[in-house]
Each structure stands twice: as structure tokens, then as C-alpha cells.
Amino acid sequence: MKKYSGIIMVGLLALLIGLIVSVQVNTTQGSDPGGLIPLAKAQGLEAELKKVRAEKEAATQRLIELEGLMEDIQKKKAEEDSTLKSILNEQEKYKMAAGLVEVKGSGIIITLDDPEPDEFSDGYSYLMTNYELLLNLVNKLKDAGAEAISINGQRIIATTEISLAGDNVNINTIPTAPPYQIKAIGNPDTIEATITIRYGIIENLKKSGVHVDIVKQGEINIPRYNGILKFRYAQPIVEEEKE
Numbered sequence: 248m249k250k251y252s253g254i255i256m257v258g259l260l261a262l263l264i265g266l267i268v269s270v271q272v273n274t275t276q277g278s279d280p281g282g283l284i285p286l287a288k289a290q291g292l293e294a295e296l297k298k299v300r301a302e303k304e305a306a307t308q309r310l311i312e313l314e315g316l317m318e319d320i321q322k323k324k325a326e327e328d329s330t331l332k333s334i335l336n337e338q339e340k341y342k343m344a345a346g347l348v349e350v351k352g353s354g355i356i357i358t359l360d361d362p363e364p365d366e367f368s369d370g371y372s373y374l375m376t377n378y379e380l381l382l383n384l385v386n387k388l389k390d391a392g393a394e395a396i397s398i399n400g401q402r403i404i405a406t407t408e409i410s411l412a413g414d415n416v417n418i419n420t421i422p423t424a425p426p427y428q429i430k431a432i433g434n435p436d437t438i439e440a441t442i443t444i445r446y447g448i449i450e451n452l453k454k455s456g457v458h459v460d461i462v463k464q465g466e467i468n469i470p471r472y473n474g475i476l477k478f479r480y481a482q483p484i485v486e487e488e489k490e
Contacts, residue, residue, distance in 0.1 A: 343395075346404035346472040350395045352432040354467045355439055357384070360426035362456025373457065374425045378416045380452065381409050384429060387448050391441035393431035395469045399423045402472040419474050426458075435463035 342348045359380075361373050374380065385403055388396055396403040401418040408417065415422035431438055439461060443449045452459055 345476075346395070346402045349468065349471045350432060351466055351468045352394070353435055353465050354393070354395075354430065354432040354463075355435050356462045356464060356467065357429040357431070357442075358426055358458075358460040358462075359384075359429070359452065360458040362458070372425055373455065374427065375411065375414075375416050377455075378409060378411050380448070380457075381416070381418075381427065381429075383448055384442070385409075387442050388429070388431045388433075388438060391431075391433065391438040393433040393438060395430075395432040397430045397469045399428055400470060402470055404472050406476065419472070430467050430469050432467055432469055439463060 339348070343350055359374060381398060385396060385398075398409075398418055401407070401421055401423065403418075407419055410417050412422070415424060417423070441447075443461070449459055449461070
């Protein structure tokens with residue numbers, strides 16, 4: 248019974264963490280005739296947004312605390328159970344691949360900033376107007392074997408969206424603007440050689456006037472994805488269904 252008590256405890260903590268992560272805040276949207284929102288309503292929406300952000304930060308902090316507690320229990324129980332230790336090692340690999348844990352390692356830091364403004368720029372940001380360049384660079388970094396990527400502190404995962412929204416480029420629904428700092432963990436030499444190849448993406452960016460700075464580092468920290476992963480349609484296939 249003692250052998251399974253650790254697994255039961257881990258399962259209960261995992262369930263609790265899942266309940267916290269699954270908390271969704273629904274906000275209502277409305278508009279008045281002509282698309283104008285009264286000042287009082289706008290102030291109310293702003294206050295509600297601040298409240299939602301505060302609740303999210305509190306839930307995220309509690310999640311981190313619970314994950315730390317669960318990790319301590321897991322490590323302790325893994326010392327007693329080799330099977331559990333093997334499972335936890337595999338789980339850690341999947342969490343790293345999914346961007347659910349903070350990671351560190353050697354890699355490269357790329358900083359991109361807008362060209363100098365001229366009479367034709369009309370105050371617009373070149374990098375924001377051509378935000379697809381960020382998508383192309385992310386793809387090139389993945390081709391070069393980057394194991395973890397972030398842009399301005401936003402972890403890039405499979406479901407990350409990079410899109411223009413009003414006056415901002417949203418990454419993981421978070422508004423961002425130049426300069427863009429892109430961090431990539433992987434073999435620094437391989438990554439640099441891949442993106443700086445002749446006629447490649449970095450050369451094209453420089454030809455467009457974009458300021459590019461590339462630095463190789465022995466250790467880079469990339470944060471975890473801090474959003475909520477939500478699947479509306481995809482469901483795991485259980486073993487019984489496969490038979």
C-alpha cells in the first residue's frame with residue numbers, strides 16, 4: 248500500500264493543479280450604436296480587465312507553488328520507486344517539449360529593431376507591418392534545431408499565434424512591439440550558420456534596413472508558457488478504443 252501512496256498523492260495534486268488551470272474567466276462584450284462606448288462603461292471594462300489580470304496572476308502563482316510541491320513529493324517518492332522515477336523522467340521531457348517548464352541552455356539571442364524612419368514610413372513600424380517575418384524566423388530557428396524559442400519573453404509553442412491586432416503584434420495574445428528579442432536554445436554555431444546563410448532571412452532583413460544583432464551565449468534562460476492550454480475538439484484515444 249505504501250508503494251502506491253506516493254502515486255495517489257501525486258495524482259491528487261495533479262488533479263488540483265488541473266482544476267486551477269481550467270478556471271476560465273468569461274467576459275462579456277458589447278457595443279453601443281455607432282460603435283462608441285461611453286466613458287463610464289469603458290472605465291468599468293478597464294477595471295474588470297485589471298481584476299481578471301490580477302486573478303490570473305494569483306492563479307498562476309498558486310499553480311507554480313503547487314507544481315513545486317508536487318515536484319518535491321515526486322522526487323521523494325521516485326527515490327523509493329524506480330517505475331515512478333522512469334515515468335517522471337519521461338514526463339519531464341514532454342513538459343519541456345510542450346513549453347510547460349522554464350528551460351536553460353546554450354543558444355543564440357537575436358535582436359531586431361525597425362529601420363530608421365523616413366518620409367515614406369509615415370510613422371508605421373516596419374516589423375509590425377511585416378510581422379510574418381517573425382513567423383519565418385521562428386520556422387528557420389526550428390529548422391536549425393532550436394529546442395526552445397521565445398520572443399520578448401513569450402514562449403513559442405505549437406499553438407502560439409503571431410498576428411497583427413490593431414497597433415500591436417500579439418504573441419500568445421499578449422501585445423508586443425519592436426525591438427524584438429528572440430531567444431533560441433540549441434547549437435549556437437548551427438543556428439547562426441542556418442539563419443545567416445547567403446540570401447537567407449537575416450540578409451533579407453538587413454537589406455530592408457532592419458537592425459539585426461546576433462549574440463551567441465553559453466547559457467540562455469527561456470520562460471515557460473504562461474497561458475492556458477485548452478482543447479475544444481481534440482481528445483486522447485484510450486487503449487480500449489485502439490483495440
